[in-house]
Amino acid sequence: xxxxxxxxxxxxxxxxxxxxxxxxxxxxxxxxxxxxxxxxxxxxxxxxxxxxxxxxxxxxxxxxxxxxxxxxxxxxxxxxxxxxxxxxxxxxxxxxxxxxxxxxxxxxxxxxxxxxxxxxxxxxxxxxxxxxxxxxxxxxxxxxxxxxxxxxxxxxxxxxxxxxxxxxxxxxxxxxxxxxxxxxxxxxxxxxx
Numbered sequence: 264x265x266x267x268x269x270x271x272x273x274x275x276x277x278x279x280x281x282x283x284x285x286x287x288x289x290x291x292x293x294x295x296x297x298x299x300x301x302x303x304x305x306x307x308x309x310x311x312x313x314x315x316x317x318x319x320x321x322x323x324x325x326x327x328x329x330x331x332x333x334x335x336x337x338x339x340x341x342x343x344x345x346x347x348x349x350x351x352x353x354x355x356x357x358x359x360x361x362x363x364x365x366x367x368x369x370x371x372x373x374x375x376x377x378x379x380x381x382x383x384x385x386x387x388x389x390x391x392x393x394x395x396x397x398x399x400x401x402x403x404x405x406x407x408x409x410x411x412x413x414x415x416x417x418x419x420x421x422x423x424x425x426x427x428x429x430x431x432x433x434x435x436x437x438x439x440x441x442x443x444x445x446x447x448x449x450x451x452x453x454x455x456x
Contacts, residue, residue, distance in 0.1 A: 313426060 311321040330344070337347040354362070360374075367377040387395075390404070397407040416430075423433040 307318050307321055311318045314321065316324070333344050333347055337344045340347065342350075357365070363374050363377060367374045370377065372380075393404050393407060397404045400407065402410070419430050419433060423430045426433065428436075
């Protein structure tokens with residue numbers, strides 16, 4: 264079970280790192296005229312300007328937040344940050360097949376059995392997944408939905424406050440960013456569909 268927690272933690276951390284890196288590019292609209300690093304710098308400059316700090320201060324702030332998240336995850340797993348980074352690097356080098364084989368081995372099943380489990384999980388409807396999560400938490404589906412909506416609104420309020428705008432303005436910005444060709448980039452909107 265401890266290994267499953269480690270793998271789960273690595274997956275969560277990987278998702279966070281991916282989310283952090285893709286959110287920097289979320290405001291970019293013209294991808295053909297600006298080299299990749301140029302777009303990245305423009306976004307950093309824009310964010311820094313919105314926060315009233317320099318790009319260097321923003322980079323330092325982002326690195327500090329990243330290190331804090333790594334430290335928290337490492338502490339949760341009972342390992343050092345260096346050990347966590349080594350684990351992440353090792354995971355990054357594996358092929359999808361190797362990751363499946365490792366996960367199957369940890370669960371004590373074959374890769375085919377793991378794939379069947381994953382397929383069955385994917386086949387569940389949203390309501391079935393919500394019901395399973397609610398049962399796991401010992402609450403009703405309606406209570407879970409209310410809890411999730413409350414958390415969503417709190418995150419929106421915090422993000423809006425960070426940007427110095429209202430929640431309605433933030434929602435409008437997010438709806439504009441979730442235009443053609445950008446389906447799924449807006450996690451708040453995706454959760455309401």
